[in-house]
Amino acid sequence: xxxxxxxxLLFFLSYFAINAQDLDSLLNLNAFTEESDLQKILNKNxxxxxxxxxxxxxxxxxxxxxxxxxxxxxxxxxxDILRMVPGFDVLQDLQFVMGIGLRGSWANEGKVLVMMxxxxxxxxxxxxxxxxxxxxxxxIERIEIIRGPGSAVYGGxxxxxxxxxxxxxxxxxxxxxxxxxxxxHADAVGRTNGGVMAASKGEKFSWDFxxxxxxxxxxxxxxxxxxxxxxxxxxxxxxxxxxxNINLGLRCKGLSIRTMYDQxxxxxxxxxxxxxNYYLDVQYKLKLSQKIKxxxxxxxxxxxxxxxxxxxxxxxxxxVKAVRTLGQLDGEIDVxxxxxxxxGALYFKxxxxxxxxDEAMLTLNNFAVYAxxxxxxxxxxxxxxxxxxxxxxxxxxxxxxxxxxxxxxxxHFKILYSKSFRSPSLQNIQLDTxxxxxxxxxxxxxxxxxxxxxxxxLAVNTFYISTNDIIIYGSKGEGDxxxxxxxxxxxxxxxxxxxxYSIRKKKWYGxxxxxxxQAIKDxxxxxxxxxxxxxxxxxxxxxxxxxxxxFYLTPKFSVNPTFILGGKRYAFTEIDVDDxxxxxxxxxxxxCNVFFNYNDxxxxxxxxxxxxxxxxxxxxxxxxYNGGEGAYAPIPGRSREYVVKLSYQINxxx
Amino acid sequence: xNQIKIIVIAWICMLSVSVTAQTTNYQxxxxxxxxxxxxxxxxxxxxxxxxxxxxxxxxxxxELLKQNGKSVNGHTLKVKQVESITDIGQPNILYxxxxxxxxxxxxxxxxEGKPVMVIGEREGLFKKGxxxxxVVLENNTLRYDINNTELEKRQIxxxxxxxxxxxxxx
Numbered sequence: 001x002x003x004x005x006x007x008x009l010l011f012f013l014s015y016f017a018i019n020a021q022d023l024d025s026l027l028n029l030n031a032f033t034e035e036s037d038l039q040k041i042l043n044k045n046x047x048x049x050x051x052x053x054x055x056x057x058x059x060x061x062x063x064x065x066x067x068x069x070x071x072x073x074x075x076x077x078x079x080d081i082l083r084m085v086p087g088f089d090v091l092q093d094l095q096f097v098m099g100i101g102l103r104g105s106w107a108n109e110g111k112v113l114v115m116m117x118x119x120x121x122x123x124x125x126x127x128x129x130x131x132x133x134x135x136x137x138x139x140i141e142r143i144e145i146i147r148g149p150g151s152a153v154y155g156g157x158x159x160x161x162x163x164x165x166x167x168x169x170x171x172x173x174x175x176x177x178x179x180x181x182x183x184x185h186a187d188a189v190g191r192t193n194g195g196v197m198a199a200s201k202g203e204k205f206s207w208d209f210x211x212x213x214x215x216x217x218x219x220x221x222x223x224x225x226x227x228x229x230x231x232x233x234x235x236x237x238x239x240x241x242x243x244x245n246i247n248l249g250l251r252c253k254g255l256s257i258r259t260m261y262d263q264x265x266x267x268x269x270x271x272x273x274x275x276x277n278y279y280l281d282v283q284y285k286l287k288l289s290q291k292i293k294x295x296x297x298x299x300x301x302x303x304x305x306x307x308x309x310x311x312x313x314x315x316x317x318x319x320v321k322a323v324r325t326l327g328q329l330d331g332e333i334d335v336x337x338x339x340x341x342x343x344g345a346l347y348f349k350x351x352x353x354x355x356x357x358d359e360a361m362l363t364l365n366n367f368a369v370y371a372x373x374x375x376x377x378x379x380x381x382x383x384x385x386x387x388x389x390x391x392x393x394x395x396x397x398x399x400x401x402x403x404x405x406x407x408x409x410x411x412h413f414k415i416l417y418s419k420s421f422r423s424p425s426l427q428n429i430q431l432d433t434x435x436x437x438x439x440x441x442x443x444x445x446x447x448x449x450x451x452x453x454x455x456x457x458l459a460v461n462t463f464y465i466s467t468n469d470i471i472i473y474g475s476k477g478e479g480d481x482x483x484x485x486x487x488x489x490x491x492x493x494x495x496x497x498x499x500x501y502s503i504r505k506k507k508w509y510g511x512x513x514x515x516x517x518q519a520i521k522d523x524x525x526x527x528x529x530x531x532x533x534x535x536x537x538x539x540x541x542x543x544x545x546x547x548x549x550x551f552y553l554t555p556k557f558s559v560n561p562t563f564i565l566g567g568k569r570y571a572f573t574e575i576d577v578d579d580x581x582x583x584x585x586x587x588x589x590x591x592c593n594v595f596f597n598y599n600d601x602x603x604x605x606x607x608x609x610x611x612x613x614x615x616x617x618x619x620x621x622x623x624x625y626n627g628g629e630g631a632y633a634p635i636p637g638r639s640r641e642y643v644v645k646l647s648y649q650i651n652x653x654x
Numbered sequence: 655x656n657q658i659k660i661i662v663i664a665w666i667c668m669l670s671v672s673v674t675a676q677t678t679n680y681q682x683x684x685x686x687x688x689x690x691x692x693x694x695x696x697x698x699x700x701x702x703x704x705x706x707x708x709x710x711x712x713x714x715x716x717e718l719l720k721q722n723g724k725s726v727n728g729h730t731l732k733v734k735q736v737e738s739i740t741d742i743g744q745p746n747i748l749y750x751x752x753x754x755x756x757x758x759x760x761x762x763x764x765x766e767g768k769p770v771m772v773i774g775e776r777e778g779l780f781k782k783g784x785x786x787x788x789v790v791l792e793n794n795t796l797r798y799d800i801n802n803t804e805l806e807k808r809q810i811x812x813x814x815x816x817x818x819x820x821x822x823x824x
Contacts, residue, residue, distance in 0.1 A: 024815075024819070026685065026686060026689055027795065027797070027819055028795055029679075029682045029685070029686075029795060029796055030679060030682065030794050030795060030796070031678060031679055031682060031683075031790040031794055031795065031796035032677065032678060032679050032794055033677060033678075033679045337791075337792065378776065378777060409677045409678060410677060
C-alpha cells in the first residue's frame with residue numbers, strides 16, 4: 001500500500017516538474033486577440049485624458065492623429081490637420097488672425113485649450129490661440145483631441161475642447177531630424193518652413209531640442225475690405241504668417257524641465273500682429289509608494305500676445321505683457337486595480353502690464369482644486385470628478401463631471417456629462433462692461449462605437465452644448481476712435497452628431513467622417529446671428545464630410561488623397577446703405593488634396609510632394625461674428641498650392 | 655447633400671466585410687482550463703474520463719470542444735455544455751459562463767461536498783466560492799485567482815506551480 005502511494009506521489013511530482021515550464025509560458029498570454037494596426041492606435045492610453053484608459057473607454061470623445069497620418073497627408077500646417085477632424089473648422093477673428101470653430105460655435109477665446117508638449121498656447125490676455133502657418137506639423141508625433149469639454153481636468157480654457165500636441169523629440173526620437181516644407185502658388189511662394197530636432201533618450205537622463213522657423217503668407221489672393229476704405233490688396237505682397245518655436249526639454253529621473261519660446265507674426269493688409277510666448281516648466285514626479293504618486297509643478301509664462309502695429313502710425317498700437325506664475329501639486333492614487341483617484345490643487349497669478357505706458361494693468365490671483373475618481377467595473381467604467389476655481393475678481397466656478405464608458409467585445413459606449421467653464425481672462429475683466437463672471441456650459445455627449453473587424457471601427461456620437469453667461473467681444477471704430485469691450489450674454493450653444501468610420505489595412509487606410517451641428521434655439525448672442533437662418537451661426541459649417549485615404553503602392557511609396565466637403569455657410573461679406581455688415585450665403589466647397597510620399601528614399605531620407613486644393617476652390621475664411629464697424633470681409637482662401645517636403649533622420653546608436 | 659449621402663453609403667457598403675474583430679481570446683481561456691485540469695488531482699480519479707461541463711453560453715465551450723477526446727494525465731477529455739443547474743451532474747470541472755455567474759450560490763449548493771472544481775469566467779467569482787476565476791490584468795494578460803479553501807473542501811489538490819502562478823489566492 002505504502003509502495004503504491006509512493007509510486008503515485010512520485011508520478012504526480014515528476015509530472016508537474018515536467019510540465020512546469022509549460023505553465024510558466026501561459027502566464028504571458030493575452031486575454032484578447034492580436035491587435036491590428038488600427039487597434040494599436042485605439043488601445044494606446046490617451047495622455048490628454050489623464051486616465052489609464054484606451055481611446056474607446058476614455059471618458060471623452062477623442063480623435064487621435066498620428067505622425068504617419070500627418071506625414072502621408074502632407075499637411076501644410078495645423079489648419080489642414082484640424083479641418084480633417086469632425087466638428088472643427090477655421091475662422092477669422094480680427095486682423096486676419098485665425099482661430100478655431102468647434103461643433104458649430106466660435107471657440108477661439110477660452111473654449112479650446114491648445115497645448116504643445118504640455119505647454120498651453122492660449123494667450124493670457126484673451127485666451128485665444130492664433131492658428132494658421134504655426135506649429136511644426138512635421139515634428140509632431142501625435143495629436144490627441146478631446147472634441148468635448150475638458151474643464152474639470154484642465155480648467156477655464158477648455159470649455160469646449162482640448163488639443164494636445166506631442167512632438168517627436170519629446171516622445172520617440174532618439175537621434176537628429178532635419179525637415180523642411182515649401183509651398184508654391186501660381187504667382188507666389190506660400191510658405192517656406194523648416195526645422196531641426198534632436199533628442200536622446202536614456203533611462204535616467206533624457207534631453208530634447210527643437211527649432212522651427214518659417215515664413216509664409218496668409219493668402220495669395222486679392223482682398224477688398226468690407227467698407228471699401230482701401231484699394232484692393234494683393235495679399236501675397238501685403239500679408240505674412242511667420243512662425244518660430246524653440247523647445248528644450250530635460251529629464252533626469254523624476255525631474256523634468258521644459259522651456260520654450262514661441263513667436264508667431266502675422267498681418268492683414270494694414271497692420272502687423274505678433275504673439276510671443278516664453279515658458280519655463282519644472283515638474284518632479286515623486287513615487288511615495290507603489291500606490292501613491294505626487295507631482296509638484298512650477299510654471300512661468302511670459303507673453304506679449306496680440307501686439308499690433310499700424311505702420312502708418314508711429315510705434316506699436318497695442319503692446320501688453322502678460323505673466324503667469326503657477327504652482328501646482330498633483331496626486332495620483334491607485335487605490336487598487338479598479339479604483340484610481342487623481343487630486344490636486346494649484347495657485348496661479350496672472351498679471352498684465354501695458355508696455356507702451358509701462359503701467360501695471362491688472363493682477364488676478366487664482367486658486368483651484370480638482371479631484372477625479374475612476375471606478376472600473378465589469379459593467380462600466382465610472383468617472384466622477386469636479387474642479388473648483390476662483391480668483392479675486394469673480395465668483396468661483398464649480399464644474400462637476402460624470403461619465404460611464406465601457407468596451408464590451410466589439411461594442412463600446414460613452415455616456416458623458418460635464419459642466420465646463422471659461423474663466424474671464426485679464427482683458428475680459430479689464431474691458432468688461434457687464435460684470436465679469438465665468439461663462440459656464442452644460443455638455444451632454446453620447447457615443448456608440450462598433451468594431452466590425454480588427455481593422456474597422458464605426459463610432460457615432462451626439463452632443464448638446466448649452467453655454468450660459470457667454471463672454472462676448474465687441475468693438476467699434478478704428479485708429480484713434482477704436483474701442484473694444486466684453487459683455488456677458490445670457491445663452492448660446494449647439495447640438496449635433498459626429499460619425500467616424502476608420503479602416504486600417506496593411507497596404508492602405510482610410511477615415512471617413514461626417515459632422516453636423518446646429519445652433520440652439522434660444523441663442524441670445526446677436527453677433528452670431530445671420531439673417532438667412534437661425535440654425536447656423538456666422539461663418540460656421542453645419543455639414544462637413546472628410547475622407548482621408550492613404551495607399552501604400554510599395555512599402556515605402558504612398559499616395560494620400562484627402563477630401564473635405566463643406567456645406568453652406570453664412571457670413572458677413574457686404575455692407576448695407578448704413579454701412580452695417582450684411583450676411584450672405586457662401587457656397588459649399590470641396591477641398592481635394594493629393595500627396596505622394598517616399599520614405600527612406602535613401603536611409604533616413606523622406607521626400608514628399610503634392611497638391612493642396614487641387615480643384616482651386618479657394619473657400620474663404622469668414623469672420624466668426626458680426627464685427628460691426630470693425631468687421632472684416634472673409635480672408636480669401638489660398639489658391640492651389642504645390643507642396644514639397646523633405647526630411648532626413650539619423651538615429652543615435654542605442 | 656445627396657452626393658454626400660451616396661458617398662457615405664457607398665463607402666460603408668464597399669468596406670463592410672464581416673470578420674472577427676479583436677475581442678476576448680477564448681482560446682487562451684480554454685488553454686488555461688485544460689492546463690488547470692492537467693495540474694490538478696481529484697480524489698480517487700485514477701481511471702475514467704476528465705469531464706468538463708460548461709454551464710451557460712460561452713465561446714470557451716467552442717474552444718474546449720476542439721480538445722474533446724484528447725488525453726489529459728491519461729484521462730480522456732469529455733466536454734459538454736448545459737443550460738440548467740439540474741443538468742450539471744458531477745463533472746471534474748464545471749465552467750461557469752459569465753452570464754450564469756449570478757447562479758453561483760445555487761451551483762455551490764448543487765455541488766456541495768462533491769469533487770467538482772468550479773471555474774468562473776467572471777472576475778472575482780473565486781471570492782464567492784468558485785475554486786478558480788479568471789482575471790484580466792492591466793497589461794491585458796489573462797491570469798486566475800484561486801480559492802484554496804473551497805478546493806480543499808472538495809478534496810481537489812493543485813500542483814504547487816499552479817498555485818504559485820495565481821494572481822490572488824484565498
